[in-house]
Amino acid sequence: xxxxxxxxxxxxxxxxxxxxxxxxxxxxxxxxxxxxxxxxxxxxxxxxxxxxxxxxxxxxxxxxxxxxxxxxxxxxxxxxxxxxxxxxxxxxxxxxxxxxxxxxxxxxxxxxxxxxxxxxxxxxxxxxxxxxxxxxxxxxxxxxxxxxxxxxxxxxxxxxxxxxxxxxxxxxxxxxxxxxxxxxxxxxxxxxxxxxxxxxxxxxxxxxxxxxxxxxxxxxxxxxxxxxxxxxxxxxxxxxxxxxxxxxxxxxxxxxxxxxxxxxxxxxxxxxxxxxxxxxxxxxxxxxxxxxxxxxxxxxxxxxxxxxxxxxxxxxxxxxxxxxxxxxxxxxxxxxxxxxxxxx
Amino acid sequence: xxxxxxxxxxxxxxxxxxxxxxxxxxxxxxxxxxxxxxxxxxxxxxxxxxxxxxxxxxxxxxxxxxxxxxxxxxxxxxxxxxxxxxxxxxxxxxxxxxxxxxxxxxxxxxxxxxxxxxxxxxxxxxxxxxxxxxxxxxxxxxxxxxxxxxxxxxxxxxxxxxxxxxxxxxxxxxxxxxxxxxxxxxxxxxxxxxxxxxxxxxxxxxxxxxxxxxxxxxxxxxxxxxxxxxxxxxxxxxxxxxxxxxxxxxxxxxxxxxxxxxxxxxxxxxxxxxxxxxxxxxxxxxxxxxxxxxxxxxxxxxxxxxxxxxxxxxxxxxxx
Amino acid sequence: xxxxxxxxxxxxxxxxxxxxxxxxxxxxxxxxxxxxxxxxxxxxxxxxxxxxxxxxxxxxxxxxxxxxxxxxxxxxxxxxxxxxxxxxxxxxxxxxxxxxxxxxxxxxxxxxxxxxxxxxxxxxxxxxxxxxxxxxxxxxxxxxxxxxxxxxxxxxxxxxxxxxxxxxxxxxxxxxxxxxxxxxxxxxxxxxxxxxxxxxxxxxxxxxxxxxxxxxxxxxxxxxxxxxxxxxxxxxxxxxxxxxxxxxxxxxxxxxxxxxxxxxxxxxxxxxxxxxxxxxxxxxxxxxxxxxxxxxxxxxxxxxxxxxxxxxxxxxxxxxxxxxxxxxxxxx
Numbered sequence: 001x002x003x004x005x006x007x008x009x010x011x012x013x014x015x016x017x018x019x020x021x022x023x024x025x026x027x028x029x030x031x032x033x034x035x036x037x038x039x040x041x042x043x044x045x046x047x048x049x050x051x052x053x054x055x056x057x058x059x060x061x062x063x064x065x066x067x068x069x070x071x072x073x074x075x076x077x078x079x080x081x082x083x084x085x086x087x088x089x090x091x092x093x094x095x096x097x098x099x100x101x102x103x104x105x106x107x108x109x110x111x112x113x114x115x116x117x118x119x120x121x122x123x124x125x126x127x128x129x130x131x132x133x134x135x136x137x138x139x140x141x142x143x144x145x146x147x148x149x150x151x152x153x154x155x156x157x158x159x160x161x162x163x164x165x166x167x168x169x170x171x172x173x174x175x176x177x178x179x180x181x182x183x184x185x186x187x188x189x190x191x192x193x194x195x196x197x198x199x200x201x202x203x204x205x206x207x208x209x210x211x212x213x214x215x216x217x218x219x220x221x222x223x224x225x226x227x228x229x230x231x232x233x234x235x236x237x238x239x240x241x242x243x244x245x246x247x248x249x250x251x252x253x254x255x256x257x258x259x260x261x262x263x264x265x266x267x268x269x270x271x272x273x274x275x276x277x278x279x280x281x282x283x284x285x286x287x288x289x290x291x292x293x294x295x296x297x298x299x300x301x302x303x304x305x306x307x308x309x310x311x312x313x314x315x316x317x318x319x320x321x322x323x324x325x326x327x328x329x330x331x332x333x334x335x336x337x338x339x340x341x342x343x344x
Numbered sequence: 345x346x347x348x349x350x351x352x353x354x355x356x357x358x359x360x361x362x363x364x365x366x367x368x369x370x371x372x373x374x375x376x377x378x379x380x381x382x383x384x385x386x387x388x389x390x391x392x393x394x395x396x397x398x399x400x401x402x403x404x405x406x407x408x409x410x411x412x413x414x415x416x417x418x419x420x421x422x423x424x425x426x427x428x429x430x431x432x433x434x435x436x437x438x439x440x441x442x443x444x445x446x447x448x449x450x451x452x453x454x455x456x457x458x459x460x461x462x463x464x465x466x467x468x469x470x471x472x473x474x475x476x477x478x479x480x481x482x483x484x485x486x487x488x489x490x491x492x493x494x495x496x497x498x499x500x501x502x503x504x505x506x507x508x509x510x511x512x513x514x515x516x517x518x519x520x521x522x523x524x525x526x527x528x529x530x531x532x533x534x535x536x537x538x539x540x541x542x543x544x545x546x547x548x549x550x551x552x553x554x555x556x557x558x559x560x561x562x563x564x565x566x567x568x569x570x571x572x573x574x575x576x577x578x579x580x581x582x583x584x585x586x587x588x589x590x591x592x593x594x595x596x597x598x599x600x601x602x603x604x605x606x607x608x609x610x611x612x613x614x615x616x617x618x619x620x621x622x623x624x625x626x627x628x629x630x631x632x633x634x635x636x637x638x639x640x641x642x643x644x645x646x647x648x649x650x651x652x653x654x655x656x657x658x659x660x661x662x663x664x
Numbered sequence: 665x666x667x668x669x670x671x672x673x674x675x676x677x678x679x680x681x682x683x684x685x686x687x688x689x690x691x692x693x694x695x696x697x698x699x700x701x702x703x704x705x706x707x708x709x710x711x712x713x714x715x716x717x718x719x720x721x722x723x724x725x726x727x728x729x730x731x732x733x734x735x736x737x738x739x740x741x742x743x744x745x746x747x748x749x750x751x752x753x754x755x756x757x758x759x760x761x762x763x764x765x766x767x768x769x770x771x772x773x774x775x776x777x778x779x780x781x782x783x784x785x786x787x788x789x790x791x792x793x794x795x796x797x798x799x800x801x802x803x804x805x806x807x808x809x810x811x812x813x814x815x816x817x818x819x820x821x822x823x824x825x826x827x828x829x830x831x832x833x834x835x836x837x838x839x840x841x842x843x844x845x846x847x848x849x850x851x852x853x854x855x856x857x858x859x860x861x862x863x864x865x866x867x868x869x870x871x872x873x874x875x876x877x878x879x880x881x882x883x884x885x886x887x888x889x890x891x892x893x894x895x896x897x898x899x900x901x902x903x904x905x906x907x908x909x910x911x912x913x914x915x916x917x918x919x920x921x922x923x924x925x926x927x928x929x930x931x932x933x934x935x936x937x938x939x940x941x942x943x944x945x946x947x948x949x950x951x952x953x954x955x956x957x958x959x960x961x962x963x964x965x966x967x968x969x970x971x972x973x974x975x976x977x978x979x980x981x982x983x984x985x986x987x988x989x990x991x992x993x994x995x996x
Contacts, residue, residue, distance in 0.1 A: 034388065059853035060824075160943075174944040175716075204715035204880065206941045209924040213940070231854060234883075234926030238933060257930040275858035277887035279910070279925050280995050285865070286858040286887070292823050293853070556770035560834065563728050564784050565757035574783075578774035 016091025021225045022071070022110070022193055023047040027085035029066055029249075031296075032078060038296040040066050042249040043085070048225040050192060053216075055228045055240035055257070057272075061293055062246040064229045068195045071227075072112050073102045089193070107134060108189035115198035117178035121170040127154075127181045128166030134188050153184040157214060176207035183214065193225040200235060212239055233276055237261060245269050248294050248304040254331040265332035265341055267309045303335070311336060385658040395654035401647035405640075408455040418449035420614050429630035438636040441619070442626050447636050450614050454637060457615035458644070461529055462596040468534035469595075470588050473541025478580065480542065481549025482572050488546070495539035504601070507532040511607045522613045529608050533595050544587050548580035555579070582659040586652050593648025600641055616641045669842060669874050670704040670727075675736035677719075677726050681949060692949045696722035698898035699736070701975075704842065709868065709875040711889030711906070713882055713921070717945050718895040720878045724846045727876065728762050729753060740842070758788060761835040765847035767827035771819040777830055778815035781805065784837035791838055804833040807870075809863060825856035832863065836871070844876045849884060861888060882925050886910055894918045897948055897956040900975055904982025912980050914989040917957045923994040937994065955987070963988045 029041040041063045048054045058064040069075040071087050073094065087094045089109055094102060114120040122130060131153060132146035141149065147166065154162035157180040170178055179199065186194060196215060200208035216239050219226045230236060236243060236257070243260050245253040245268065253266040264270040274287035291308040294300055300307050306316040315335055324337035334340065389395045408415055418436075423443040432439040438447035476495070480488040498506075510532040515525070552558065558575050566574075596616075602608030603617025610618055616637040623633035678693035697719040704710050714720045725731040727738060733746050745756055764770040771780055782801045785792045792800050802812035808829040819827055828848060835843055845864065849857040865888060867873060879885050885892055886906055893903040894917065902915040913919045920939040927936065941960045946952055952959050958968040967987055975985040 059855060176944050204945075205882070205924045206715065206920060207944060209926075209938060209940060212926075232926065233854065233928040237928045237930040238926045240930070261928065261930050272854055273928065275855050276928055277858070277861065277881075277883040279883040279886060279922065279927065286862055288858040288862060289855040292825070292856075555772075556764045556766055557772040559730060560762065560764060560770055560831070561772075561783065562730055563757065563762045564787050564834075564838075565754040566783070566787050570787070574775070575772055579772065 015089075019088065019091025020047045021050045021090065022227075023086075023088040023091075024067060024071065025086045025088065027067065027070060027087065028083040029063075029070055029075070030081045030083055032081060033297075036297040039299060040080070040249050040296055041070070041085075042299070044246070044249070044251055045085075046244050046251065046254065048193065048227055050225050051220070051223040053219065053226040053228060053239055053241045055230060055236040055243045056246060057230060057233065057236055057243055058246035059231055059293060061248075061296065063249040064246050065197055067246075068112065068197055068227065068229055071195065072106060072110060074106075074112075107138065107186075107191065109191060110193040110195065111186035111189065111191035112195040112197065113179075113182050113186050113199050115201050117175070117182045117202075118170060120182055121178065121185075123170055126167055126169055127173065127185075128168075131166075131181075131185050131188050134185070138189055149188070150184075153187060154181065156187070156218070157181070157184045159184070175203055176210060179203060179207075179211050180214065183211075183218070187218065187222075190222075191224065193227070194219065195227045195229070197229045198231070199228070201230070201232070208235070215239070233272065245272075248299055249296060250304065250333060251331070252305065252333045256329060259327070259330060263341055265326050265330055265337050266305075266334045267311050267340070268305050270340075271308075271310070303333070311340075385655075388658040389654060392654050392658070394650050395658075398647040398650035398654065401643060402651060405455050405459065405644050405647070408452050409459040410456075412449075412452045412456065415452045416446075416449045418446045420445060420449040420453040421612065422446075429626060429633065431630075432632055439630070439632045441633045442622060442630070447619075447633065450619055451616070451636050451640050454614045454616045454619055455640070455644075457526065457609060457613055458596045458599055458617070458641070461526060461533070461599040461609075461615075462592045462648075465530045465533040465537070465595045466588050466592045468530065469537045469541050469591060470584060472534060473538035473543075474545045474584055476538070477542035477545025478549050478572060478577060481546045481580070482553060482568070482576060484550075491542070492546070495542050498536060499539040501536060503536055503598075504605070506536045507598075507602055508605070508607055510535065511602070522609070525609055525613065529599060529602060532602075533598055537591065537595075541584060541587060541591070544583050545580060548583050549576050552576040552579040583656075586656040586659065589655055590649050590652035593645035593652075596648075597641065597645050667705055668703040669706045669741060670876075671737075671739040672703070672727070673701045673737045673739075675700045675723070675726060675738060676734045677722050677731060678734045695898045695948050695951060697726060698951075700895075700898070700900050702893055702900060702903060704874055704876060705890075706841075707868075707872055707874055708890040709877050709888050711885035711892040712876060712878045712895060713880065713885050713892060714895035715880060715921075715945055717897070717948060719898040719948070720880075720895050721846055723895075724762065724844045724876070724878055727844055728760065729756070754788070758791070758838040759840050760842045760844065761838065761840040762844045762846060763828075763831050763835050763848045766851055767824045767831060768851075770831050771827055773819055776816050776818055777805070777810075777822075780819070780830060781833045781837060784834060788838060800837070801833075804837055805830075807836065807867070808833045809859075823856075824852055825859060828852060828856075828860050829863065832860075832867070836867065839871065840873070842874045842876065844878070846878050847880070848877075850879060850881060857884070864888060882910075882922060894921065897945065897951050899956060899985065901957065901986070902982070902984040903975070904984075908980065908982045910995055911993060912991045913994065914978070914980055914982070914984040914991050915957075915986045916961050916963055916988075918984075919992050919994050920960075939994070955985070957986075 024044055024046050027041050027044045031038040031040050044063065044067050046054060056064045056067065066075065070082060082095060089105060094105060121127065128147065128150045131150040135141045135146040135149055136143065150166050151162045154165055159165050159177060159180050173181060199215065200211050203211060212235060228239060240257045242254065242256050244251045245266065247268050253260070253264065253269050255265060260269065264273060271287070271289045275289060277286060289308050294304055302318050303316045303321050306312045309316065321333045321335045323331045323333055326332055326337040326341040423445040425444045427440040427444040428442055430436070430440040436446050436448060438451060441447050441450065476491055480491040511528055514528055553576055558571055561571055561575055599608060599615065600617030600620055603610065603615060604621045606621065608617055609615045619637035620634060627634050675697055676699055677697040678695055680690040681692045681694060682688040683691050700723060702710065712720045712723065722731065726733045729745065738745050740756065740759065748756055778798070778801050781804050782797050785797045785800065802815060805812045805815065810826060810829050819830065822830065848864065849860050852860060861884065868875060877885060877888050889906050891904065892906055892909045893900045894915065895901065896917050902909060902913065902918045909918065910922065913922055920941050923937060923939045943960055946959055954970050955968040955973050958964040961968070973985045973987045975983045977983045978989040980991050
């Protein structure tokens with residue numbers, strides 16, 4: 001991948017001027033479980049620039065959340081083991097940074113919001129206190145200033161009556177408001193990069209639209225990098241600049257959003273789009289992807305998608321496809337990527 | 345420092361770990377044939393050193409209880425005052441007690457009384473507490489309220505005080521029948537311990553009752569008996585099993601305590617508790633009279649507690 | 665016999681809100697379902713959509729007689745079922761079955777697949793003689809697309825989609841006439857979701873089933889339903905043909921709901937008209953007076969606070985509960 005061009009000299013630490021905001025480079029992660037070694041990430045690479053939204057699309061078990069947790073340094077180890085690769089934030093390899101440095105990056109460099117805001121917020125503290133605590137500990141603010149800033153943040157995420165809300169506990173917030181509060185909290189230390197892990201999956205559609213609007217607005221305003229992790233092809237189409245599709249711990253396709261939806265460059269992406277019931281079309285039979293996602297303990301040989309692929313050939317069963325470049329700015333891990341795009 | 349950006353990940357991360365092994369194939373690759381949760385737990389247990397050590401210890405004690413003559417040919421009740429308090433020697437590994445009886449033989453034979461008291465009280469406790477907890481959990485409402493309050497009353501009684509009351513008021517004056525005393529000790533342990541088991545079963549039953557499979561069974565028209573026995577009981581059993589293993593150890597300790605206090609078993613019954621009680625007057629001059637029965641008692645109790653821990657880990661659905 | 669297999673009239677389900685430790689006082693009611701009426705025709709699929717807290721799942725529970733109704737009437741083939749007891753209720757169970765949402769909690773982890781799918785026959789032994797059961801269970805597994813040889817496996821050995829198929833096989837065992845599907849695909853991945861939806865469609869054709877299909881995903885509902893009811897705070901606000909409702913919605917809530925669904929086509933970005941609703945759904949303990957949607961509605965006027973709009977046909981061809989109902993196409 002193009003990421004190689006910015007690899008810092010070995011041994012060098014600290015930010016590199018001019019490096020991309022975030023680069024994940026050939027990341028490998030395993031989960032060593034009772035049942036065997038699950039190869040959860042198998043060489044994941046992507047990069048995100050400031051002001052850009054990258055959507056990481058995948059089904060459960062594809063490794064999309066594990067990548068995010070590895071970036072944040074919150075992967076459960078054990079069972080997780082990082083077996084290779086680099087994560088560079090401004091060119092600095094976070095995987096080799098000290099614990100203190102990582103903690104420093106977390107929150108003020110890269111922040112994360114989660115699907116389940118109710119369990120992400122601590123139920124025994126007020127929402128205000130949880131925002132203020134970071135400001136006091138990390139920024140050394142006084143109680144009064146922190147309270148003032150917390151109210152500003154709640155106002156920023158459009159929570160009505162922030163002065164009153166700041167004193168309330170998470171359970172007093174509705175689902176949508178909790179998600180807003182979590183966004184406010186993630187913004188407290190002015191991160192340059194936000195990772196949103198299924199931020200709207202637990203929400204109703206009308207609230208989901210509000211939250212996506214808010215996220216997009218904040219991202220543009222602050223020129224943040226945004227990684228949106230989701231399984232929802234609809235949400236992705238609404239907000240993503242670029243899309244990375246993951247399958248069995250690999251990125252199988254990377255492309256700008258419009259080209260990807262217009263003509264997918266990987267059979268898996270194609271199949272996903274075909275299997276989606278559409279609001280605007282009433283079909284009789286949905287195209288399905290046959291079979292099941294592979295067990296990561298026993299990933300199929302060759303292309304991991306080959307047992308389910310409608311275009312499978314002999315070569316797919318033996319050779320792991322390299323990242324093809326079927327068109328400028330597009331990557332596809334399919335032996336027949338070029339044919340797919342040229343419509344053969 | 346609590347880092348709020350990571351505060352939530354505990355739940356998120358553990359839930360993802362499971363995702364990766366949901367593929368159906370991996371199970372076939374390992375065993376080739378379907379396994380139940382119980383056999384999964386067994387498969388897991390066999391690989392735990394904690395389990396192997398504790399199970400071996402317990403097996404040994406059980407053998408001692410069942411066939412003491414396998415371990416010693418000395419009569420535990422034969423006493424020769426001439427050898428009173430003799431220290432351990434090649435002839436009598438653990439020495440002689442105050443009466444001049446062989447301590448090794450007595451420790452071996454003492455296992456039986458201790459194990460019987462432990463096992464029978466555990467069975468009774470689990471049966472009473474489990475049944476009441478299951479009913480309270482299933483029916484809820486006033487039945488649950490009533491049962492829980494009764495349990496609270498028993499729970500509020502200090503254990504030793506309760507046992508003293510039961511043992512001293514029910515024991516026929518002057519009776520020395522070993523079975524009767526043993527029965528009373530078992531009875532007082534069970535009567536005072538069932539509330540704990542009931543609470544555990546009750547909360548497990550309530551959890552099981554709220555599961556969707558119970559809803560599906562009700563939608564099929566299943567009777568209450570079927571729902572309790574087929575759906576709730578098997579799913580609520582695990583925590584009770586864990587409690588039972590740990591309680592068994594604790595009850596053996598309680599038997600010793602009651603004997604030591606002079607209200608439990610007493611001579612001529614041989615039990616570890618009785619031996620510890622007998623040694624109390626001579627501890628300073630002959631510490632080995634206390635040391636050996638106490639060591640066996642502690643090791644046995646510890647073995648059961650360790651077994652309980654191992655079983656809990658093996659049955660914990662979050663681990664798989 | 666009437667064309668309608670199920671007729672629901674003014675169905676009400678209120679849950680009391682109790683406070684107090686020893687002596688419980690009822691301080692209010694959660695009006696989960698508050699006067700719902702609809703018909704289910706033989707062989708059709710009625711979709712029920714709504715956001716969380718709209719009462720759609722409670723509706724399923726009440727129809728299944730898992731929760732007692734507070735009021736109203738539900739007739740199955742002309743017979744009132746809300747008062748049924750004992751053997752009559754057991755007999756009804758053979759005709760109406762349910763498929764639940766969560767494939768992980770809806771199967772008893774301590775039972776084999778054979779026991780799970782065979783349990784309906786144990787409860788209703790008159791349906792299948794003992795000797796036939798194993799064969800019947802294997803047939804059912806085959807029907808839902810599972811390997812009949814897996815009869816001795818346990819649920820944890822299956823993936824989410826396969827487990828949902830087991831749940832469907834269990835519901836099918838007694839050959840019911842109606843199946844209530846309570847969010848049957850919302851816990852599944854996209855690629856698996858399509859498989860299960862196709863299966864539900866095929867089974868309907870094969871066995872002449874009628875479905876009440878409850879879901880929050882409007883695309884999924886449209887795909888499977890012949891008619892659709894939209895619920896908001898315990899009431900049906902609009903009901904009609906799938907085409908009519910999706911292409912010519914007349915209730916503002918339906919319009920907002922439809923417009924908020926993300927369309928998987930980035931080229932439509934910014935071109936679609938999206939109606940953004942303010943705030944969250946109010947509490948069902950104390951719903952707004954008059955029209956329940958008025959607090960979030962851009963059309964709300966004084967009359968909305970005073971008069972509850974009836975569910976009736978005002979414009980177009982299908983009923984809608986809005987004083988100011990008008991057609992507006994929001995789906996691209």
